[in-house]
Amino acid sequence: MAEIQLNNIVKTYGKVRATDDISLTTKDREFMVLLGPSGCGKTTLLRAIAGLDQPDSGSVLIGGKDVTFEPPRKRNIAMVFQSYAVFPHLSVYDNIAFGLQMKHMAKDEIAKRVKSSAELLRIQDYLDRFPAQLSGGQRQRVAVARALAMPSEVLLMDEPLSNLDALLRLDMRAELKRLCHDVNATTVYVTHDQVEALSLGDRIAVMKNGKILQCDSPLVVYDNPADMFVGGFIGNPPMNFISGGRMEAAGYPAPKNGRLMAGIRAENIEPHTQAATGALESRVVVVEPLGSHNLITARVGDEIVKVSAHPDMRIDHDQTIWLKPEPRKIRWMDAETGKAI
């Protein structure tokens, strides 16, 4: 059992509150993703769990034990760093074995664990090499293998894929998902890439300015964002926001009075070339063919709306089209607070 419990974590750097009174519980064997733009406090939070930094106030519990003031080595964690932090003067084998040797494990047990974790990441042929002789992707694998070889129940990952090139990142993402499913560790994964978050996480904690805005499963976060920031941050293209008055005029009643915005995703808007009931008139600004669909940027009054259209549909620049939102997929937000209603 290795539940990670964060209670009211506050950490300030100078005048900046990197984490502002954050409480978050990651269940045993759950894959939790901390997602947010740079400077939102996600790495600070991870380092507090790892014990590399101590919070100004608040407590960290791992497996029910208060470890707030324990150094990293007493927390039974394993961590993958953004820079990989593979030891350059040790061979791949010694890198993976390093943590096990520190734990004074028996030699044959170490050899067994190194072997199995190297096989898991398919680097068993490179065990004698030094990091300088490896490519970036291979070094990354060494870093993950080193963490997985540790007999720890908590796995921390700090943007492990961000230094890989696009193609490698896609591969490694799928592989990480497979691995983390296999090793059954409680995982906290920091990223600023919303696609990574959606594809990997059991739950996603979306952060901004040192606070958690929403923490839920990927589908809920995607479909029911808690506020306009989350809707705009997650998904590609980001959620569209259309002013409430315009929606009401088109026949979509607002749930309450006051200034509201209707959030709706690109794939939930149907483009029509002719006027239809419940459709908003708009002018096409850009058409981007993306193969599987065309991404259309259109202007409704002074608001920009992104819509995905079937590639066979003929839509041209400057054409007038009608956009019909799917009523069940409209998420109403308070324009003042940005919060979902």
Add this chain to the structure above:
Amino acid sequence: MAQNTNSSEASQTRKAAQRRAVITRGLVYLLAVVMACWILLPIWLIGSQAFTARSGFFNFPKMFFPTPYSPETMDFFINATGVIDSMGRSVIVAAITVAVSLFVGAPAGYALARFAFPGRDFFRVIIVSTRSFPIVILAIPLAVTFIKLDLYDSVFSLAMMHVALALPFTVLVTSSVFAGVPRDLEEAAETLGCSPVQAFIRIVLPLVLPGLAAATLFTFVLSWNEVFASTILTLRNRTLPALLISQLDMAPLYYRYAGGFFLLLPSLFFMLFIRKYLFTLWGRVSR
């Protein structure tokens, strides 16, 4: 037709480009040869003259190897009174200097590299600025102070003087050496079960060893070659350079060449020995 002229034009431009590349390369080599000669010619001259018999000393032009060869000048020099003793003192002074300056300087370098303590930049500037005081100006007050404190004319106090001269260099060099090891590596070691001290010993130390070795070498040579403080602060317990500078004035020319060559030797030897450490051992240290 048109295509033909095009391709011949293309091959001509390619040839021109190749020619330029050859010329550039040639110039680089020429420059390298000039620089090598700048360093090597004096060394060769000193070495060759030191082993030339007195009869052939003023011969011109010189052969590459000393002709007629004779070790008698070197022999005479080494067996001259005080040379072996002062060389021993030089080694002792240099060894103490290296040990103390590394013992004091390396931790300071680590602190500068790793911790953002208040006044760090000021500290750095202060360290550099100590080098801007010419020792000539400090010499007389230093000698007076040393006499007052009864430290005058002792090997140990001269070593302390050399430590003072070497320390700024040691601090700055070791700080950049430590800065070359990413903090991530230490933190990774800590998450893998190391205490901070263990992380330093098992991860940082092996990685900075080449850099520290280079710093050691330079400190050694700095102390070995130092003349001024040694001349001022010692009288009977002279180090080799100080002895030579006071004696060579009155010595015949061939004796000076022998002395110069003898002084050169340890520097050359250390340079050759430590050369491989000057390049980092395991490829790039970071990443």
